[in-house]
Amino acid sequence: MIQIRKAGEGDVARIAELEQKYIECPWSEAVVRQTLADELSTIYLLCDHETILGYGGLKMVLDTAEVYNIVVDETVRRRGYGSMALEKLLEHAIENGAREIFLEVGEHNEAALNLYTSHGFRISHMRKNYYKSGNAYIMRKEL
Numbered sequence: 001m002i003q004i005r006k007a008g009e010g011d012v013a014r015i016a017e018l019e020q021k022y023i024e025c026p027w028s029e030a031v032v033r034q035t036l037a038d039e040l041s042t043i044y045l046l047c048d049h050e051t052i053l054g055y056g057g058l059k060m061v062l063d064t065a066e067v068y069n070i071v072v073d074e075t076v077r078r079r080g081y082g083s084m085a086l087e088k089l090l091e092h093a094i095e096n097g098a099r100e101i102f103l104e105v106g107e108h109n110e111a112a113l114n115l116y117t118s119h120g121f122r123i124s125h126m127r128k129n130y131y132k133s134g135n136a137y138i139m140r141k142e143l
């Protein structure tokens with residue numbers, strides 16, 4: 001049974017490991033630590049007992065929320081865990097007064113684009129050459 005909890009100092013290494021494995025411009029341990037120390041930022045972990053299978057993070061700025069990343073370990077994808085993480089971030093954003101939420105996603109990242117679209121995000125605009133691998137879409141959802 002998967003549980004969701006807030007990340008803390010003891011989770012830095014695992015988050016950085018998942019970043020390294022699955023994200024094109026990964027956060028270092030130092031950046032993860034800084035993010036956890038930032039009172040506007042929150043990272044939720046997807047856990048199976050002691051095992052961290054993924055996470056989702058966001059930052060609140062006034063009435064706007066920004067998703068940092070959602071990552072699910074490749075061994076457990078397509079089981080709804082990415083959706084669980086995203087729904088937790090949406091709930092957090094609403095509870096903290098956000099009226100809209102943004103994120104960036106690679107234009108060829110079909111899994112993430114489908115995940116976000118199925119939760120009501122729509123493409124707002126494109127950032128050209130944002131990633132080494134190409135353009136990024138900025139997606140937005142009203143809350």
Ligand SMILES: CC(C)(COP(=O)(O)OP(=O)(O)OC[C@H]1O[C@@H](n2cnc3c(N)ncnc32)[C@H](O)[C@@H]1OP(=O)(O)O)[C@@H](O)C(=O)NCCC(=O)NCCS
Nearest residue numbers: 022070071072077078079080081082083105111112114115
């Ligand atoms: C994107 C990611 C988080 C999805 O995690 P997940 O646990 O597999 O997602 P879910 O099982 O909740 O899937 C939700 C929906 O997303 C879409 N989706 C997920 N994986 C997909 C794939 N490989 N191809 C197409 N659509 C996909 C589907 O619409 C899916 O709904 P369905 O299973 O009912 O068809 C995961 O693929 C991942 O970690 N990717 C690498 C990191 C990354 O790129 N993160 C996004 C950065 S912006």
